[in-house]
Amino acid sequence: MSDALGPFRAILLGATIPLIVLAAWQVASTQEWINPLFWPAPSTIAERTWDELMGGALATDSFVTARRLLIGFVLGAAPGVFLGLAAGVSRVLREAVYPTASALYVVPRIAMLPLVLVAFSINDPARIFMVAFSVFFIAFFSALSGAEQVRLTHLDVARAFGAGRWRTIARVVLPGAMPSIISGLQVAMGFALIVIVGTEFLAADQGLGARIWTSYQVFDFPAMYAGIVAVTVLGVVLNYLILGSKRILAPWQR
Amino acid sequence: MTIAPPGARQEEQTRYLDIRGLGVRYGGKHGTEALRGLDLQVPEGSFHAVLGPSGCGKSTLLKALVGLLDMQVGAIEPQPRLPAYVPQGDSCFPWLTAAENVAFGLEARGVGKRERLQRARSLLADLDLGDFADRYPHELSEGMRQRVAIARAFAIDADLLLMDEPLSALDFQTKMRVQSELLGLWERQRSTVIYVTHDIDEALTLADHVTVLSTRPALARETIEVPFSRPRSYRDVRRAPGYGDLFARIDALLEA
Numbered sequence: 001m002s003d004a005l006g007p008f009r010a011i012l013l014g015a016t017i018p019l020i021v022l023a024a025w026q027v028a029s030t031q032e033w034i035n036p037l038f039w040p041a042p043s044t045i046a047e048r049t050w051d052e053l054m055g056g057a058l059a060t061d062s063f064v065t066a067r068r069l070l071i072g073f074v075l076g077a078a079p080g081v082f083l084g085l086a087a088g089v090s091r092v093l094r095e096a097v098y099p100t101a102s103a104l105y106v107v108p109r110i111a112m113l114p115l116v117l118v119a120f121s122i123n124d125p126a127r128i129f130m131v132a133f134s135v136f137f138i139a140f141f142s143a144l145s146g147a148e149q150v151r152l153t154h155l156d157v158a159r160a161f162g163a164g165r166w167r168t169i170a171r172v173v174l175p176g177a178m179p180s181i182i183s184g185l186q187v188a189m190g191f192a193l194i195v196i197v198g199t200e201f202l203a204a205d206q207g208l209g210a211r212i213w214t215s216y217q218v219f220d221f222p223a224m225y226a227g228i229v230a231v232t233v234l235g236v237v238l239n240y241l242i243l244g245s246k247r248i249l250a251p252w253q254r
Numbered sequence: 255m256t257i258a259p260p261g262a263r264q265e266e267q268t269r270y271l272d273i274r275g276l277g278v279r280y281g282g283k284h285g286t287e288a289l290r291g292l293d294l295q296v297p298e299g300s301f302h303a304v305l306g307p308s309g310c311g312k313s314t315l316l317k318a319l320v321g322l323l324d325m326q327v328g329a330i331e332p333q334p335r336l337p338a339y340v341p342q343g344d345s346c347f348p349w350l351t352a353a354e355n356v357a358f359g360l361e362a363r364g365v366g367k368r369e370r371l372q373r374a375r376s377l378l379a380d381l382d383l384g385d386f387a388d389r390y391p392h393e394l395s396e397g398m399r400q401r402v403a404i405a406r407a408f409a410i411d412a413d414l415l416l417m418d419e420p421l422s423a424l425d426f427q428t429k430m431r432v433q434s435e436l437l438g439l440w441e442r443q444r445s446t447v448i449y450v451t452h453d454i455d456e457a458l459t460l461a462d463h464v465t466v467l468s469t470r471p472a473l474a475r476e477t478i479e480v481p482f483s484r485p486r487s488y489r490d491v492r493r494a495p496g497y498g499d500l501f502a503r504i505d506a507l508l509e510a
Contacts, residue, residue, distance in 0.1 A: 252390040
């Protein structure tokens with residue numbers, strides 16, 4: 001029996017569960033089986049999201065959050081990948097860095113926030129640092145793991161054919177580790193989104209996190225849900241961007 | 255198929271790759287001894303097969319010659335200068351196309367991109383893989399990938415080619431085809447080849463000489479001249495007079 005689905009049927013199948021949940025929520029809210037103050041109907045949320053988007057406030061907050069997220073992501077991912085690859089090819093560096101990285105990796109990110117605020121005060125650098133700090137370790141460990149998984153045969157071939165250390169890193173270790181790096185960055189992006197929204201809850205007056213938190217505090221639940229919708233859309237878009245980058249950076253991956 | 259006059263090739267080949275007293279030990283002073291005082295003389299420009307029991311150190315010998323392992327003792331004269339190497343199993347880089355794989359060694363030697371890809375495509379065309387030059391290894395069959403790995407070794411025009419059971423995973427039909435293509439490439443280049451295999455038929459089909467190694471730590475038990483004239487194929491060799499005796503002699507050495 002074949003499991004193959006056409007693209008239209010696959011989309012339809014994937015949309016079935018959310019559509020059922022939304023329909024049930026719509027009925028439950030309009031019939032007041034659940035409290036519509038806390039659980040406004042999806043149609044109300046959609047209407048409010050549209051209004052906020054057209055008013056420009058939601059788009060501005062989305063842009064602010066996306067900007068912080070992307071700057072922090074790049075500032076964390078680039079050195080994380082570089083150091084991870086370097087530790088993957090240098091045993092000395094791995095032994096020197098691994099214990100510290102392992103210890104810092106498990107520190108809950110939000111527990112770092114007071115210290116970060118002391119260091120950077122309540123400004124964008126603090127929020128960006130929180131994202132970068134979170135992304136760095138995931139990028140580091142995924143690059144390290146990818147570099148360690150490069151087959152010995154491929155390293156032997158590179159060495160046998162006279163490739164020097166840098167050529168081996170650029171032509172063998174980096175591409176060999178690329179699938180692991182991309183998977184790590186995909187996880188890191190989700191993590192970064194959680195951290196930036198969490199940080200904006202506590203220490204921001206702009207951004208989607210701040211919007212969600214402020215709306216909650218004034219019991220404006222449709223606006224809060226509009227913020228959640230925007231965060232979800234942002235997350236989905238960024239996830240697809242990373243998946244798209246995989247096609248460019250690792251085109252040999254089936 | 256005829257038997258060449260004994261010693262005919264040796265008269266022309268006076269220079270040798272001379273391996274003397276080669277010893278390799280894994281894991282330091284108290285580790286496992288893989289090779290102990292191995293001597294091997296390989297006439298330059300000849301195809302030399304090395305046979306031996308499983309785990310005797312055949313692959314270790316090649317890795318030491320490539321420079322991937324530190325030799326604890328011994329000498330190789332003349333010292334191989336960047337020999338070409340075909341390791342055991344699938345060794346194509348999955349992230350490079352067939353042509354880029356073949357061109358890899360040329361890149362490390364500073365050959366320009368255009369020239370090296372042109373050379374790679376030409377070699378792939380010689381191996382009937384011209385239409386697959388831009389495919390990634392996962393899009394090729396196992397036999398095709400091995401041919402790409404062999405083409406990569408031939409691409410750099412090395413004086414010494416070291417091949418570690420490159421055809422061992424192939425089915426019989428594919429193996430015969432690749433053997434024939436391998437011989438075609440070698441007969442054009444005439445580099446010195448040291449070819450590790452566990453297959454007596456393959457050794458007799460390809461090689462001018464067969465050295466049989468002992469169990470680990472390996473010593474060269476005996477080197478036997480293969481007298482069959484070239485060009486030759488698996489079928490020619492099987493039908494040649496003297497084939498059965500040679501096969502039995504090598505088999506007995508392996509069993510001893």
